[in-house]
Amino acid sequence: MTELEELQEIWNRPLAHIEKGDEEIAALLNLKGRSLVSRLRQSVWFELTVTGVASILLIAYLFTVQSAAMRSTIFSLITLFLIFIYVYTRKLWILRHFTKMNGSLHENIVHVMSRTRKYIRFFYGSYIILYPLFYCLTLSFVALETGWDYFKETFITPGFIADLVVFLGVYIIVAFWLTRWYLQRLFGDYLQQLNKILDDLGKLEEQPGHNNAEDNL
Amino acid sequence: MLDEKDFITLVRENQGIIHKICFLYEEDREARNDLFQDVVLQLWKSRKTFRGEAKATTWMYRVALNTAISGVRKKSRRPSLEYLDQRHDNLADVQPENREEKTRMLYEAIRTLAPVDKAMIMMALDELSYDEIASTIGITPNNVRVRMNRIRERLRKKLKTP
Numbered sequence A: 001m002t003e004l005e006e007l008q009e010i011w012n013r014p015l016a017h018i019e020k021g022d023e024e025i026a027a028l029l030n031l032k033g034r035s036l037v038s039r040l041r042q043s044v045w046f047e048l049t050v051t052g053v054a055s056i057l058l059i060a061y062l063f064t065v066q067s068a069a070m071r072s073t074i075f076s077l078i079t080l081f082l083i084f085i086y087v088y089t090r091k092l093w094i095l096r097h098f099t100k101m102n103g104s105l106h107e108n109i110v111h112v113m114s115r116t117r118k119y120i121r122f123f124y125g126s127y128i129i130l131y132p133l134f135y136c137l138t139l140s141f142v143a144l145e146t147g148w149d150y151f152k153e154t155f156i157t158p159g160f161i162a163d164l165v166v167f168l169g170v171y172i173i174v175a176f177w178l179t180r181w182y183l184q185r186l187f188g189d190y191l192q193q194l195n196k197i198l199d200d201l202g203k204l205e206e207q208p209g210h211n212n213a214e215d216n217l
Numbered sequence B: 001m002l003d004e005k006d007f008i009t010l011v012r013e014n015q016g017i018i019h020k021i022c023f024l025y026e027e028d029r030e031a032r033n034d035l036f037q038d039v040v041l042q043l044w045k046s047r048k049t050f051r052g053e054a055k056a057t058t059w060m061y062r063v064a065l066n067t068a069i070s071g072v073r074k075k076s077r078r079p080s081l082e083y084l085d086q087r088h089d090n091l092a093d094v095q096p097e098n099r100e101e102k103t104r105m106l107y108e109a110i111r112t113l114a115p116v117d118k119a120m121i122m123m124a125l126d127e128l129s130y131d132e133i134a135s136t137i138g139i140t141p142n143n144v145r146v147r148m149n150r151i152r153e154r155l156r157k158k159l160k161t162p
Helices: A003-011 A022-028 A036-062 A068-096 A105-146 A148-155 A158-206 B004-025 B029-045 B056-070 B082-091 B097-111 B115-125 B130-137 B141-160
Strands: none
Touching (some): A022 B029, A036 A068, A068 A105, B004 B029, B029 B056, B056 B130, B115 B130
16 A cells, blocks of 8 residues: 555545434524625624614604704714714625635635725725714714803813813824724734735745656545 | 434534634634634535535535635634543543654644645545546645645644654
8 A cells, every 4th residue: 555545545544433414414504604704794783783773773862853953963873873884884895705616716715805904994994984973973062062152162272172172182093093903903803814825825826847747645 | 405404414424524714823812713603604504505426525624714714703812722622521531642743743833834724725635636626725736736746845844853
């Protein structure tokens, strides 16, 4: 028996003790994926559903409210929720065709890396807009709550505006640092691993080929 | 396109491929179960790309390796050989012990290889042609041949090291 045949004989030994039956395999088809992308998709769907339902409830509530200040607050919230609905829909679109299972390993890795980078860019980009927006909305809620005239008199002073700008800067830096940390934790090692595999595949293509008929493992 | 019944039969008959990939790419039982589930789901979603005239094993390898190598999953903290321990316990009564030891050594040796090398040696052991391996990995058959020499050499050294 040659070396190859011996290895193949070892490799092809039955795995009877872990083999699954038809029912177990059928049950798997009703489960959800366990990969990070599947879990992200499930969580974005959940967020989208909750935001959608909350928006509908708020729109219904808007028609029953008499106070102008309250109407403005609700209207701002609805606008914010609609922005979130756009963000979640876009995230789902990016996550939808994350892998290219029918392609070769090389094609699939290139595709997955491009999708991951796209997702990260979108995640960052959306928060570049959303963080300052949260901040401005909070200020407008304070203005609505206290009354515009009182707000103008009390808060719009050079000292207070300087404080607001400093606080906005700190807020944005902390928020971005947290976003970066989260994305790094989520995808950092993963992108590095994929890059390493891609390098490995690249080296394979660069190496000088040689034909050796006896090497047939 | 495969219907559910044919799909289940196909997976049942070829599940050895998925089990081996799960064992070689994931280190603990929970992660392997997750990967098995993901591979079956990906095969199910990709079933329209399976053409009856193509070899089922090639198609399964393509989808399963893409899932295992490019999928993001929770990483296990410690390596475990429980899969083989269990195998050893179960087959000890019916097979000579040295065969089990050889199996363990082969799996352990393959597990130490780089992800692409693992994929290539697995397909070679399952008797896929160089052309099939090349198209699954996305390189030329000649590069498969060159790389296979190196993998074989590495495996030989590992298997001879006590």
